[in-house]
Amino acid sequence: MKNKKFSIYNSKLRCKSHRKRILDISQTVTAMHAAGAFSALEMVDVIYYGLMKKKKKAFTDTFLMSKGHGCMAQYVVLESLGILNRKYLDNYCTKNGKLGCHPDYGLPGIEASTGSLGHGMGLAVGMAHADIINKINRKLYLMLSDGELQEGSTWENMMMASNLNLKNLICFIDHNGSQSFGITKETHPNFYPLKQKISSFGWECLEINGHDQKEIFSSVNKKKTNKPLMIIANTTKGKGVSFMENKPIWHYRSPNKDEYKLALLEIEKS
Amino acid sequence: MRNKLADIIYKKSKKNKKLCVLVADISPAGSMYQFRKKFPNRFINTGVAEQSMIGIAAGMALRGLRPFCYTIATFALYRPFEMIRVDLCYQNLPVTIVGMGTGTIYSTLGGTHLTQEDISVARSIPNMQVIAPCDPSEMEDAVKYCCDKSKSPVYLRIGKAGEKVFVNKKSDKWQFGKIRKIYPGNDLCILTFGPIIKKAFEVKKLLEEKKNISVEVNSCHTLKPFDYYSLKKKFKKFNKILIIEDHSKIGGLASLVKSSAYEYSYKGKIFSFSLKDEFIHCYGNQDDLLDKHDISTSKIFNKLLKNIK
Known part of the structure; x- marks a missing residue:
């Protein structure tokens, strides 16, 4: 099921260029959640390049970016794959463009509209169950933000996913621990523990480093049961740019010119 | 249902x-x-x-x-x-x-x-x-x-259980997006939707028996997209329109028809019986609740009597 030719080294190179592309775009429009995209970037790259099945160059598996605000990570990966052509990102958030701050269903590579948190899990459960009804052998990869675990609808649907025995559903949580308001363990200490909560809802649950391509790539193979799989991926919000890392102010802020230059230098050196 | x-x-x-x-x-x-x-x-x-x-x-x-x-x-x-x-x-x-x-x-x-x-x-x-x-x-x-x-x-x-069938041989065929004539008439046009059509037929019966008024009953089953074309024709044919709905006066059939009446410069009279913009804090049967919001066959009949000569 996985791409045997997947190279960790190439993924690392790609993620450098993805980050640079995102920073470049951040200089043309201010509307962007760059930090949330940086925390999910390695996972999105590995999912598309390493995990999702392809048939005649078209993906047969599905990826949903439930944390719609992190869509810039998905956009740059889709661009690098040639699914979104360059014009789409060049016109990001402009009056001539079609791509905005949240993914819209119907655009190339975008299989559902997301952006309002707590919706992705329901859509994913419905799609994964439909694949079982239609007897289609396909996996559904879902990317949740950790903040979405504060939405009751996410838990309602997690309960349904296990009740429906959706072994074809694989969910990554971008666990960067940081939200718009602040650091989650400070604002909501009882948000934790996560793993026990998830397991008690009938999911198999793993914990990995969400920036380590090797761990991301091998995580899916570690699945031992027929339950839906939840991977808590520990990440750093703003990963790759030191002054953006884990600073709530960067949840929705673009770097100024000087910050942009500094950020590019850091990414080059990493 | x-x-x-x-x-x-x-x-x-x-x-x-x-x-x-x-x-x-x-x-x-x-x-x-x-x-x-x-x-x-x-x-x-x-x-x-x-x-x-x-x-x-x-x-x-x-x-x-x-x-x-x-x-x-x-x-x-x-x-x-x-x-x-x-x-x-x-x-x-x-x-x-x-x-x-x-x-x-x-x-x-x-x-x-x-x-x-x-x-x-x-x-x-x-x-x-x-x-x-x-x-x-x-x-x-x-x-x-x-x-x-x-x-x-x-x-x-939809309703719940035990609703009577009002569609009859004189009714138009059902078509999505169209106002449907359930029973033809010439003097007064009733527009309604849902099981409250029962009241429309009760009012029709009273008006015909006691006042010899010929009443047309229509089911506006598709509230969106709404059939403005047929509504315009009703405005042309009738100078009296009665709306009965088991729904708030805000955003339902009455508000829809009244705003269209303004747009089409309708000169006739529109009588509407909708729920008030108030929560209902009482119990009983459905007629008891509707009556709290002044929707009952006798109230509708009496209001029409006062206004129709």
């Missing part, structure tokens, strides 16, 4: 393999039970989790299926409102939300179980279609449309 709904979906589902049913902890009696037994994968009970019901249905529709989501109207529409707006309407998916026991039907269950403003809420969402059949016969046509033809989300507003 609810049993008939299940019968039709079950019948249709044997040929149409895309049909699925999602319920939120509502008991699967009759044909619903048969459906579940025959197509266990195509029937999902999400439990008391309406947001989940809509979200999952949207996901299934994204994969080409045609789900029906079914529960008591207030929980089918209000509780998962944002899932309906974003997952269904924004993505324009062919999912039918069946709201059962609408308006004041659940008259003993209190305000939590009443849907006084559901049409108004549903109509205001882009891409949403709203159908409210007047009797089981009309519902059959509407459900068949939802099974096979609808291309967008539908809010299907």
